[in-house]
Amino acid sequence: MAKTSDLLSKLNSVQGSHELNNYIKSLDNDGISPTFAGYISYLIQTGELSKSEVISRSLIERTYGYQIINGTKKAGRDKIIALCMAADMELDEVQRGLEIGKEGILYPRDPRDSLIIYAVNHHYTVRRLNDLLTEYGLGILE
Numbered sequence: 001m002a003k004t005s006d007l008l009s010k011l012n013s014v015q016g017s018h019e020l021n022n023y024i025k026s027l028d029n030d031g032i033s034p035t036f037a038g039y040i041s042y043l044i045q046t047g048e049l050s051k052s053e054v055i056s057r058s059l060i061e062r063t064y065g066y067q068i069i070n071g072t073k074k075a076g077r078d079k080i081i082a083l084c085m086a087a088d089m090e091l092d093e094v095q096r097g098l099e100i101g102k103e104g105i106l107y108p109r110d111p112r113d114s115l116i117i118y119a120v121n122h123h124y125t126v127r128r129l130n131d132l133l134t135e136y137g138l139g140i141l142e
Contacts, residue, residue: 036101037071040083047087057086059126077103078141082126091120112138
């Protein structure tokens with residue numbers, strides 16, 4: 001998998017439509033689909049947990065969780081966060097998942113996002129995060 005900085009450098013050097021077409025085709029061969037489903041599937045495959053364990057830990061309904069991971073359903077922001085936390089991802093991986101899913105990244109000036117960032121950094125479970133959000137009177141991950 002190519003680094004994003006390398007891809008940007010390559011894209012910046014593209015001079016015409018033929019080179020642009022070749023660049024776009026090379027993205028398809030990168031090994032990771034540019035979707036959240038592709039991203040989470042790749043990270044699950046390279047991690048220690050199975051899909052079923054991640055879905056169970058995310059507190060997302062089983063069938064819906066599989067549909068998200070398989071790409072037949074689009075995940076919203078909270079579902080992306082829950083799946084990333086369930087897969088025990090680091091903050092930069094969660095932020096990348098949100099970017100790929102075309103959802104807003106976690107913003108430290110937002111109280112709810114701040115609690116989520118804290119929970120991710122301290123490897124909370126989704127259930128423990130929801131307890132923390134409830135304690136502060138903020139909406140749980142839904």
